[in-house]
Amino acid sequence: xxxxxxxVSHQYETxxxxxxxxxDLSLSIKRKGFTAIVGPSGCGKSTITRxxxxxxxxxxxxxxxxxxxIISPLSTVGMAFQNPVLxxxxxxxxxxxxxxxxxxxxxxxxxxxxxALDLLKLVGLEEFENNLPSxxxxxxxxxxxxxxSLVHNPEVLILDxxxxxxxxxxxxxxxxxxxxxxxERDFTCILITHDLREAVYLADQVIVLSGRPASLQYDVKTxxxxxxxxxxxxxxxxxxxxxxxxxxxxIAQNNND
Amino acid sequence: xxxxxxxxxxxxxxxxxxxxxxxxVWYNNWPNYKMASPSDLWPAFWKxxxxxxIYGWETFWRTVVGLILSVLVGxxxxxxxxxxxxxxxxxxxxxxxxxxxxxxTVVPVIALIFVGMHNMNTIIIVIxxxxxxxCVSISIGLSTLEREYEDILxxxxxxxxxxxxxxxxxxxxxxxxxxxxxSTTLAFIGTNLMEIIEPHGKGLGHLFDSGKxxxxxxxxxxxxITLAVMGIFLYYIVVYLENIFAGWAIRK
Numbered sequence: 001x002x003x004x005x006x007x008v009s010h011q012y013e014t015x016x017x018x019x020x021x022x023x024d025l026s027l028s029i030k031r032k033g034f035t036a037i038v039g040p041s042g043c044g045k046s047t048i049t050r051x052x053x054x055x056x057x058x059x060x061x062x063x064x065x066x067x068x069x070i071i072s073p074l075s076t077v078g079m080a081f082q083n084p085v086l087x088x089x090x091x092x093x094x095x096x097x098x099x100x101x102x103x104x105x106x107x108x109x110x111x112x113x114x115x116a117l118d119l120l121k122l123v124g125l126e127e128f129e130n131n132l133p134s135x136x137x138x139x140x141x142x143x144x145x146x147x148x149s150l151v152h153n154p155e156v157l158i159l160d161x162x163x164x165x166x167x168x169x170x171x172x173x174x175x176x177x178x179x180x181x182x183x184e185r186d187f188t189c190i191l192i193t194h195d196l197r198e199a200v201y202l203a204d205q206v207i208v209l210s211g212r213p214a215s216l217q218y219d220v221k222t223x224x225x226x227x228x229x230x231x232x233x234x235x236x237x238x239x240x241x242x243x244x245x246x247x248x249x250x251i252a253q254n255n256n257d
Numbered sequence: 258x259x260x261x262x263x264x265x266x267x268x269x270x271x272x273x274x275x276x277x278x279x280x281x282v283w284y285n286n287w288p289n290y291k292m293a294s295p296s297d298l299w300p301a302f303w304k305x306x307x308x309x310x311i312y313g314w315e316t317f318w319r320t321v322v323g324l325i326l327s328v329l330v331g332x333x334x335x336x337x338x339x340x341x342x343x344x345x346x347x348x349x350x351x352x353x354x355x356x357x358x359x360x361x362t363v364v365p366v367i368a369l370i371f372v373g374m375h376n377m378n379t380i381i382i383v384i385x386x387x388x389x390x391x392c393v394s395i396s397i398g399l400s401t402l403e404r405e406y407e408d409i410l411x412x413x414x415x416x417x418x419x420x421x422x423x424x425x426x427x428x429x430x431x432x433x434x435x436x437x438x439x440s441t442t443l444a445f446i447g448t449n450l451m452e453i454i455e456p457h458g459k460g461l462g463h464l465f466d467s468g469k470x471x472x473x474x475x476x477x478x479x480x481x482i483t484l485a486v487m488g489i490f491l492y493y494i495v496v497y498l499e500n501i502f503a504g505w506a507i508r509k
Contacts, residue, residue, distance in 0.1 A: 053412040073414045085405045089427050089505040101423065102415045132505055152413070 003029040003052065003156065003188060008061035009213070010047055021047050022058070023213035029205070031066075034182060034189045036199035038245065039209030039217075040253045045192045049158045052190060053077045065156060075103045078154035078187070082161040084145035086133040092144050093129045096120065099152040112151075119147040122184060123177050139170035143177060150185060159191045163198060172230055175201055179228070196245045197233055208248040218248040293478040301475035302483075308464055309483060316448050316460040317487055319376060323383025324444045324491075328437065330384055331391025338392070339399025339425075340417075356389045360447065364454045375451075375459055383447035387440035394436035398429030431506035434499040441491050445484055 005027050011020040021044035029035045037045055050056045051063055054073040063070045078099070086095050096116035100107055120126045123143040133141055142162055149157060163171045175198065182189065193199050199206045200222050208218035222241065232238055275295045282294035289297050302309060334352075338345040360382060367378050402425050410420050452462020461480050468476035500507065 050408075053408075055408060055412055073412045075413050077412055079409060079412050081405050081408075083403070083405055085403065085409060087424065087427070089430075089503070098409070098423070099413050102410060102413045102419060134505070148409070 002031045002033075002066060003190070004064040004067075005048075005052075006062050006064070008051065008058045008063060010044070010051065010056075010058045010060075011213075020213040022051075023215050025061075025209075025215050027207060027216055027219070029188060029190065032186060032188055033205060034191070034203045035205045035207060036191045036193055036203035037207045037209060038193060038196060038199050038249065039214060040211050040249065041194065043209050043212050043214040043252070045209065045214075046160055049079070049160045049190065049192060052156065053079055053158055074156075075152065076155040077158060078149035078152065078156070079158045079160070080142075080145045080149040080162045082164045084133075084141040084162075086141055086144060086148075088133050091130050091132055092120070092125065092136070093117070095133065095144055096147045096151050098148060103152045116147065116151050119150055119181075120144075122180055123147055137170075139166055139174060142166065142174060146174075146177070146181065150181060150187070153185070153187075155187055157187045157189045159189065159193075161192055161194065164194060171195075171198070175230075178202055196242050196249075200238060200241055200245070201228055201230070201233060206245060208245060208252060210252045211254075217252055218245075220245070290472065290474045293475045297475040298479045298482055301473070301479040305464070305476065305479075309461075309479075312459070312461045312464050313483055313487070316445075316452065316462065316484075319379045319460070320383060320444045320448045320487075321491070323380040323447060324387060324441060326380065327384040327386075327388040327440060327444070328391060331388040331436075331440070332395060332433075334388070335392045335395025336399065336421075338396035339429075340421075342400075345396060345400065352389065352392065355385075360386050361450055361454060364450055368451075368455045375455075378455070379448055379451040379460070382451045383444045386447035386450075387443045390436040390439045390443070391433065394432040395429055398432045399425050402428065430503040431499075434495065434503050437495050437499075438492060441495055442488055444491075445488050449484065 005025055008022055008025045009020065010022040011018045013019075025048075027035075037048060039045055047056075051058055052065075052070070054070045054077070057071070065074070065076075087098065090098075093113055093116050096119065097109075097112040100112045100115065104112070117126065117129065120129060123146060125140060125143055125147075128136065128140065133144070136144065145162065149159075163174050166174060179202070189203075191199070191203060196206075204221060204223050206220050206222055207216065209215070210217040220241070279294045279296060282292050285292075287294075293301075334348070338348055363385060364382060367381050371378050371381075399421075406424050406428070407420055410424065415423075448460065449462040449465070452460035453466055461484060465477055465480040468474070468480060
């Protein structure tokens with residue numbers, strides 16, 4: 001599923017009048033690609049996730065998934081946020097099957113459960129099937145949230161800073177979980193993040209947005225290695241890439257307002 | 258062990274409370290027309306045990322029926338106000354104003370509208386006095402649902418009903434039970450307002466009133482204690498239901 005964002009502008013109605021957040025943004029994400037979007041805070045990154053998932057319509061321009069224009073939410077999209085938003089009254093497995101209850105109403109419970117269990121094994125939480133979310137750590141909750149976003153085999157996965165609230169080591173664990181999921185499942189991924197190392201480590205394309213109203217400022221491929229390892233992040237090649245991105249963010253911040 | 262403690266500790270505090278009460282009366286040497294002591298209560302109960310059974314049951318079932326109906330009223334209004342901002346801002350002033358009116362002043366009005374229909378009058382007062390906390394808690398719970406919760410279902414093409422049924426309603430249950438506990442104790446106030454103010458000759462409120470007329474102070478205290486015990490009983494039924502339906506929200 002390739003995604004095309006074509007000349008998209010978007011503005012919100014606020015008490016102070018219209019607030020433009022995106023201006024003439026065009027970008028394309030190739031099929032099965034993993035694209036990270038970075039930029040100064042408040043530049044409209046989360047708006048992109050809501051536009052691509054069809055939750056809101058752009059004021060101008062259009063978004064296409066495999067050449068089909070998005071006009072309403074699609075069941076082929078999965079989402080995960082910084083807040084894992086697990087349902088506290090459901091155990092882990094029942095949290096994960098939630099999307100199937102909407103998308104695949106005819107599926108039997110056992111089928112749903114086995115789909116969910118496959119993912120739980122991938123993220124290493126199969127023993128916690130029957131635990132309640134309140135019994136899990138922050139990193140575990142985020143793993144469950146990732147499973148939920150993938151259980152209905154979406155073609156597009158949208159991640160809105162899912163690792164931002166985690167400590168450094170848990171974060172790195174989750175990055176590797178993400179690599180594993182990406183290898184096992186077929187999806188095109190958009191990752192919104194503030195962490196440049198995360199962007200470079202996970203994505204094969206990093207996009208820097210300019211300050212508000214945001215448009216495309218910088219677009220770079222990050223295929224520095226076939227199989228990325230955490231230690232790669234300390235190589236001179238990657239350090240240089242990170243420095244360039246850092247520099248681009250600074251330019252974007254200065255252009256803000 | 259924890260289960261036993263849950264029973265022993267409240268019982269223990271109750272015994273201490275009664276002992277202190279007894280001590281207070283004994284120390285001040287108050288006669289029982291000034292302040293009855295716990296030891297005066299049992300004879301009062303025994304003397305009127307049949308009346309306590311009959312009137313107690315009457316008060317109890319009216320309270321429970323009124324409470325169930327006020328849950329229905331509170332839930333429906335709360336759901337409407339939780340989902341529609343227009344309904345919410347439209348109804349709030351009326352509901353707040355209505356709740357500010359002392360219900361004792363409404364009793365004669367209701368009693369005049371439905372003359373002689375004592376059961377219905379009592380139940381109406383119970384509903385009027387107890388629906389408000391439920392209505393407010395449900396409407397706040399529903400209207401403050403975080404956007405992400407809606408987004409995970411909306412992005413899959415779920416409809417409003419599915420979001421309500423799968424997320425909003427279960428997520429509001431802890432608040433609902435909190436409000437129901439308040440409403441439970443309010444409900445007894447409602448029943449007794451009607452029974453005491455309107456002389457229909459039924460329920461524990463009437464027994465209290467006749468105690469007042471015949472200056473039988475231990476009887477009046479015995480009625481109050483019976484009401485307290487019934488209130489505690491109903492409260493723990495609500496706690497039991499809360500454990501079943503919203504046990505996930507209770508910290509162990």
